[in-house]
Amino acid sequence: MNIAAISQVALALLTQFGLRVLGAIALWIVAQWLIDFGLKLMRRAFRSRQVEPTLINYIVNIVAVLLRIVLIVAILGFFGIETTSFAALLAAVGIAIGAAWSGLLANFAAGAFLIIFRPFVVGDTIKAAGVTGTVEEIGMFTTTINTLDNVKTIVGNNKIFADNIENFSANPYRRVDLKAQLHHAVDHEDAIRRLKQRISQIPHVLNNPAPDVEILEFNLAGTVLAVRPYCHHEHYWQVYFATNKAIRETFGEAGYPVPEQNYRFIEPTPDGTSASVVQRTSLS
Structure with missing residues (x-):
């Protein structure tokens, strides 16, 4: 057994693998910086067009998740892992998670509709899903409401969207x-x-x-x-x-x-054999 040759091969493999790890780390750092920079530009562009802040956060969060998934797939491809099978596996996992978390996805869909149709916005006082208070945040899955007695209440978006919504701030008086x-x-x-x-x-x-x-x-x-x-x-x-x-x-x-x-009622006698009519006066 040629130990020197094996050592050289192992060293070459470790060097190659180490360079790939360093390259993956560098790719992750640079890509993360680019993603954050792009998200900042996107947020700034939406704000310049006076888009609703809740809608901005909603879109930016979705884009951020999608870009990071793409980044992970790219890094796996950099290591030589077959990304096609990984994408299929990711889709299968997504279907399984979707079936298990159907309620969570329903809240996500309801949140999208709340953002699109805008029955209320942040700062409005509403009554929905049995909760009355001021809307503090409309999230991807839940809506945060501060009740009139100053209790922070988190309600699922699907429960709000499926119920009647009373918006007390919509009309001028x-x-x-x-x-x-x-x-x-x-x-x-x-x-x-x-x-x-x-x-x-x-x-x-x-x-x-x-x-x-x-x-x-x-x-x-x-x-x-x-x-x-x-x-x-x-x-x-x-x-x-x-x-x-x-x-x-x-x-x-x-x-x-x-x-x-004034009201009248029948009051039985102690022996229970007869009754008498009694008149009482009640102050309103």
């Missing part, structure tokens, strides 16, 4: 719906006039459209008024609470009696 109970002895016209005047003075209540105060229904206590001021979405809860306070203060200043509701 929204209506606040409240009720005001009157005593049956109170003149409803006087109450309506007082409420309209008082509510129109609340900050952030719009004059166009003007607040609505009308008779909604009647009950045993008296007339029920529908009190409906309009405001911009960001002022909704301020106007809601201020209107409740205005109703209470307006009726108190006017000296209106407190609404009462």
Whole structure:
């Protein structure tokens, strides 16, 4: 056995393999730099065209994944590995993963539709999939929503896309719906006039459209008024609470009696042989 010859062959092979490894590392570093540079140029081009930031992140992430897959295949080809069979294997793995992760792919497809059709954008306040809050991020698979009580909630895109979506930020204003109970002895016209005047003075209540105060229904206590001021979405809860306070203060200043509701029920006697009719009064 010629050890010297074997050593020379082994050294040549190791040298060749080492050069290929170094070349692969260099190729990976240079290609990664080029990919990052290209993605930056792509992001800058989209921003110059004022494309939605969420859509930019969506497209850039997809392109980045595809380019890195191509880079891995190229490096394997550099080492002499048959890339055709690898591509077939990659496709088979993709099909297997797709079957196993059908729900994840459904979220991915739903995310694409959310980006394309844009029922809402980042910063909108929405109600979807049973969650109400402000949209913080629309991702590839999930959407992040900060609820009204400041809880970060992550919801699958497919669940949002398959449900009804209420976008509270889409229209320039929204209506606040409240009720005001009157005593049956109170003149409803006087109450309506007082409420309209008082509510129109609340900050952030719009004059166009003007607040609505009308008779909604009647009950045993008296007339029920529908009190409906309009405001911009960001002022909704301020106007809601201020209107409740205005109703209470307006009726108190006017000296209106407190609404009462009388009801009757049958109360059995202790021995259970007879019953008596009892009348109670409940303050509304």
